Amino acid sequence: MSNSMKINTRDLGEVSIYDNDIITFQNGLFGFEDKSRFVLIDVINKQGAPLWLQSVDAPSLCFIVFDTRSIISGYEPQALQEDLDLVGIDNIDEAKIFSIASIGDDIRKTTINLKSPVIINSNNNMGVQAILSNDYELRYRLYQNA
Amino acid sequence: MLVISRKINEGLIINDDIEIVILEASKDKVKIGIKAPKNVNVSRKEIYSTKQENITASVCPRKEVLEELIKSGKEK
Numbered sequence: 209m210s211n212s213m214k215i216n217t218r219d220l221g222e223v224s225i226y227d228n229d230i231i232t233f234q235n236g237l238f239g240f241e242d243k244s245r246f247v248l249i250d251v252i253n254k255q256g257a258p259l260w261l262q263s264v265d266a267p268s269l270c271f272i273v274f275d276t277r278s279i280i281s282g283y284e285p286q287a288l289q290e291d292l293d294l295v296g297i298d299n300i301d302e303a304k305i306f307s308i309a310s311i312g313d314d315i316r317k318t319t320i321n322l323k324s325p326v327i328i329n330s331n332n333n334m335g336v337q338a339i340l341s342n343d344y345e346l347r348y349r350l351y352q353n354a
Numbered sequence: 355m356l357v358i359s360r361k362i363n364e365g366l367i368i369n370d371d372i373e374i375v376i377l378e379a380s381k382d383k384v385k386i387g388i389k390a391p392k393n394v395n396v397s398r399k400e401i402y403s404t405k406q407e408n409i410t411a412s413v414c415p416r417k418e419v420l421e422e423l424i425k426s427g428k429e430k
Binding site for chain 2: 270312321339
């Protein structure tokens, strides 16, 4: 049985979450190393739609992310073993992978970070942001034809 | 960009107090030693770029942009 709690979010008001929804990033995210607890809020719940990676402890800290594999066909991330070890997986295929989006004033110019995705092991809810050895773009235009 | 050739164990000095030494080199890798004052930030470029990109990404989109994003997600 998991306890529910309410958290304040940056974009979605007050949201109820369960203890076991909390994803722990031992190293935080780059530039935000001191924030380790996040929840992934799937408000739209459709393939290819954005999700909200919201800090549990800092309501103003939130990232909009996309399930990378659902929008980029042939995405084959190569992460360092030490990053996989951090979330307790042997093979990256076992993990969920999300790309952080940068959304400016014009949604058509949204970019997603394919080079350093967020890797989450949903079996133990551990996460890490990994810089891949692949030559992927840090700012990949999400809407290529826009 | 300034381009300088160096041999193993040769170095460079930047601004009197930053020293860079080439320690090892192989076909596709070099090992570099850096001596710098504590207040000088040294980062691998990809880590620095990822930090900057995360900071940009963490900026809250305008309300209208958020609404448009949610709407377009639902239409997928």
